[in-house]
Amino acid sequence: MLEQVKKKKIKKEKRKEEIKKNEKRHWINNFVIRERCVEKLTKDTAEFYYKSYKFTLKEWLSYGVLYFVLVTIIGYLFYNSIWFSGIMILFLFPYYKLVQKKETEKRLEKLKLEFKDALTVLTASLHTGYAIENAFREAYTELNLLHGEHALIVQEFDYMLKQMHVSRTVEEVVEEFAIRSGLEDIQNFSQVFSMANRSGGKLISIMDAAAETISQKIEVEREILVMIQGKKLEQRIMSIVPIAMIAYLRLGNGEFMKVLYESFVGQVVMSGCLIGYIASLWLGEKIMAIKV
Numbered sequence: 001m002l003e004q005v006k007k008k009k010i011k012k013e014k015r016k017e018e019i020k021k022n023e024k025r026h027w028i029n030n031f032v033i034r035e036r037c038v039e040k041l042t043k044d045t046a047e048f049y050y051k052s053y054k055f056t057l058k059e060w061l062s063y064g065v066l067y068f069v070l071v072t073i074i075g076y077l078f079y080n081s082i083w084f085s086g087i088m089i090l091f092l093f094p095y096y097k098l099v100q101k102k103e104t105e106k107r108l109e110k111l112k113l114e115f116k117d118a119l120t121v122l123t124a125s126l127h128t129g130y131a132i133e134n135a136f137r138e139a140y141t142e143l144n145l146l147h148g149e150h151a152l153i154v155q156e157f158d159y160m161l162k163q164m165h166v167s168r169t170v171e172e173v174v175e176e177f178a179i180r181s182g183l184e185d186i187q188n189f190s191q192v193f194s195m196a197n198r199s200g201g202k203l204i205s206i207m208d209a210a211a212e213t214i215s216q217k218i219e220v221e222r223e224i225l226v227m228i229q230g231k232k233l234e235q236r237i238m239s240i241v242p243i244a245m246i247a248y249l250r251l252g253n254g255e256f257m258k259v260l261y262e263s264f265v266g267q268v269v270m271s272g273c274l275i276g277y278i279a280s281l282w283l284g285e286k287i288m289a290i291k292v
Contacts (some may be wrong), residue, residue: 044112048159050082050111050152051182053103055096067095077246080261107152112183114153116218117210118143126204132170132197137161154224171197195200228288235284242277 025221038083055063073085122140125135139155160173171194178190189210196206249258260266 010280049180050108051102051180053107055100055103059178061062063096063099064092074243074274077243077250077273080257108181108183111152111156111181112149112185112218113222114143114151115181115183115186116215117146118153118157119147119215121212123204123207126207132203133164136170170221185218189214203274232288234289238256238283239284242273 071088
């Protein structure tokens with residue numbers, strides 16, 4: 001009799017595990033399919049597609065002017081010629097791609113920090129007795145007061161609430177947010193939220209546990225990045241020193257530098273110095289680009 005009860009219990013537990021595995025597999029399959037659809041629909045909507053940054057006209061112009069100012073200064077210091085900027089126009093597109101990558105990373109980092117606050121506010125709203133849809137509305141109001149209406153997370157919550165108003169489920173809009181963000185923490189939250197919502201389990205306790213784990217992870221990452229910032233500042237200061245030295249020699253004693261500008265050997269030497277300088281900048285960025 002006891003053996004039969006044990007066998008039934010074991011079968012029941014195995015069945016529960018299989019259901020959980022099937023739910024996870026189903027969620028992953030839906031996530032992949034939805035990801036393709038969402039990326040196709042929102043890739044041209046810059047404000048809600050976080051994996052890629054789109055420049056405004058003002059940014060295109062300002063970054064372009066900055067690039068030509070920099071290459072003109074480099075051409076003047078290394079070759080005593082402004083025609084260098086004409087040659088460097090060939091590298092304008094890679095420069096824009098590099099800046100776009102940096103801006104995307106900044107935007108994602110900002111979204112991640114704001115998402116941490118959103119989790120805290122959302123779980124607090126659930127604890128006060130709000131239903132999940134109303135909890136999102138309350139969280140939107142609180143986040144608006146905390147970060148302002150132009151914050152990424154506030155605009156995102158506003159967009160999600162509008163989607164809910166046109167008969168989209170909370171689960172769907174959270175999944176799509178996770179896809180558009182491309183952030184692992186938001187995707188993990190989406191998975192946990194989806195499974196808890198479908199299983200009808202203790203949503204608040206599950207949300208609490210998920211929010212605490214994700215918030216702690218984001219906070220640790222933030223602390224590590226703050227520690228790295230000091231070294232990044234040192235690296236940037238050191239990268240200015242070679243240019244400052246050449247500028248001092250160029251402006252303070254032009255005759256001393258004249259031989260480097262007018263002879264073929266001198267131009268080769270200055271080209272070697274420029275290549276070495278660019279290589280050191282690239283290496284410094286690689287060393288400082290620590291993935292947390």
